[in-house]
Amino acid sequence: MTDTATQFLPPSAYFDADWYEREQLELFSCTWRYAGTTDDLKSPSAYRAVQVGRHPLVVVRGKDGELRAFHNVCRHRGTAVLSGSGVVEKQIVCPYHNWTYGLDGCLLAVTQRNEVDPNLDRSKLGLHQASVAVWRGLVFVHPDPAPEPLTDWLxxxxxxxxxxxxxxxxxxxxxxxxxxxxxxxxxxxxxxxxxxxxxxxxxxxxxxxxxxxxxxxxxxxxxxxxxxxxxxxxxxxxxxxxxxxxxxxxxxxxxxxxxxxxxxxxxxxxxxxxxxxxxxxxxxxxxxxxxxxxxxxxxxxxxxxxxxxxxxxxxxxxxxxxxxxxxxxxxxxxxxxxxxxxxxxxxxxxxxxxxxxxxxxxxxxxxxxxxxxxxxxx
CATH class of the missing domain: 3.90.380.10 (Naphthalene 1,2-dioxygenase Alpha Subunit; Chain A, domain 1)
Known part of the structure; x- marks a missing residue:
């Protein structure tokens, strides 16, 4: 035993609202987070939304069978494009203004595009990428598109x-x-x-x-x-x-x-x-x-x-x-x-x-x- 202290966290860490907010931003927003199992995302187009600290994320299984993770934030007004879990019909359609994304996160369509910007470059407005990895059937997500690999983290x-x-x-x-x-x-x-x-x-x-x-x-x-x-x-x-x-x-x-x-x-x-x-x-x-x-x-x-x-x-x-x-x-x-x-x-x-x-x-x-x-x- 090398430490003489028996308690390293102050009492406030267990009830203080500011400390809780710091944990959401500095801990849970910066680590791999469990997001369910592969059984939850078995079929193509299946998705599962998960809150990772202050980052709302969503995991989607593409038509090609691959799992992908995105920030669950529409690039127009920031609306969560998906909630809960389920299966996407064909594309991801934002429920606010119907901006439409592919299962790969790319922006496919903007409603009334001429009203918004006729020269809009859709290639720059896809859903922000996050990371997803699987270990023994458990799915993990990370807000960073290039975090420490899950295998190294474990x-x-x-x-x-x-x-x-x-x-x-x-x-x-x-x-x-x-x-x-x-x-x-x-x-x-x-x-x-x-x-x-x-x-x-x-x-x-x-x-x-x-x-x-x-x-x-x-x-x-x-x-x-x-x-x-x-x-x-x-x-x-x-x-x-x-x-x-x-x-x-x-x-x-x-x-x-x-x-x-x-x-x-x-x-x-x-x-x-x-x-x-x-x-x-x-x-x-x-x-x-x-x-x-x-x-x-x-x-x-x-x-x-x-x-x-x-x-x-x-x-x-x-x-x-x-x-x-x-x-x-x-x-x-x-x-x-x-x-x-x-x-x-x-x-x-x-x-x-x-x-x-x-x-x-x-x-x-x-x-x-x-x-x-x-x-x-x-």
Whole structure:
């Protein structure tokens, strides 16, 4: 341990509106951002709009099968040309004045061109280019047309993670969305805090050996975590009860693992499921996170439901605590919202940490500061 500090971010970083705005401009606008899966953009002309910091972007699959990303800003008045997700009919038509773009972003037509400018050079008014890349079926976008390649950005994280291909697995149901009253970094730090696993989740995370967990920094930004089952090479009781077919082909991946792709995406896996959790800041003290889960294909609905429950910690096993019940996600939400209350206190401070289990929090905070440095007087 080289740092004596236990907390690198000031309390204001978790509730101040100016800090939140700086994060949108200086962090989220400058990094690769998860934009869904290739399944979401399977057919030609499929598109998906995504907000990347202060940049509205859109990913489109062209007629040639290639994915392209553009700034979702019409070159006439700045209108978002596409919203949500779906399939473009033939071209991209701005809903305001009907300026029309090809699926390659080129400006094809201007309504009442003589009224606007009869000598208009359409070749200079295509949609601004952004970047798109795919890793294991996950689509990422970047506002910069020539950023650091995604493979370089991910560093050695892919080598540490379970070698599952989500494209070969079946997604069950709709994405699950949760809304919490806490800053997004509180949620991220809770996920990186592995000191609490045997206490907060002592009933919901049975079957895992919390004391034999492994953690590692990956490159300059990302983080890897793994803990084995109590019985090496075997399913945990809740996984066995679910009756799902294992994805894992090696005993190494019988357990629980995640990769944090900085700044706000977790990719989780066990022997029988694979999940992504995108953590979306919605305000200085509010966050939404979305979870999508996949299993071996060809399993019936009952098993898929059971597997989905296993993925978030045996939701069927309810834990009675102070006359109310909790599941694993509710336990984490409760802790995050309680921390958010404490951060607002003038007496807030962070004491000595469990370095083996909480050092990922320190690494995460340093990474945030690399993009949003402290300002004098904050």
């Amino acid at each position: 560093a050695d994280l892919p080598d540490r993670m379970a070698p599952y291909d989500p494209q070969q697995l079946a997604e069950f149901g709709e994405p699950q969305r949760y809304h919490i009253k806490a800053n997004w970094k509180v949620f991220m730090e809770n996920a990186l805090d592995n000191y609490h696993l045997g206490y907060v989740h002592k009933e919901t995370l049975v079957g895992y050996d919390h004391k034999r967990q492994e953690q590692a920094a990956c490159g300059d930004r990302h983080w890897f975590f793994y803990e084995p089952p109590l019985k090496p090479g075997q399913l945990t009781p809740m996984e066995a009860e679910a009756g799902l077919k294992p994805i894992a082909t090696e005993p190494r991946w019988y357990g629980s693992a995640f990769g944090l792709i900085f700044p706000n995406l977790f990719v989780l896996s066990s022997a029988v499921w694979w999940s992504s959790i995108e953590v979306i800041p919605t305000g200085p003290e509010t966050t939404t996170f979305e979870m999508r889960t996949r299993f071996q294909p060809g399993q019936n609905g009952k098993l898929a439901v059971a597997g989905l429950k296993a993925a978030v910690g045996d939701l069927t096993r309810r834990v009675l605590r102070k006359e109310r019940t909790y599941d694993l996600i509710e336990e984490d939400v409760f802790c995050c919202e309680a921390v958010q209350v404490g951060i607002r206190s003038p007496r807030f401070s962070v004491g000595p940490i469990a370095y083996r289990y909480e050092r990922g929090i320190q690494a995460f905070q340093r990474n945030v500061l690399d993009y949003v440095p402290l300002e004098t007087g904050r």
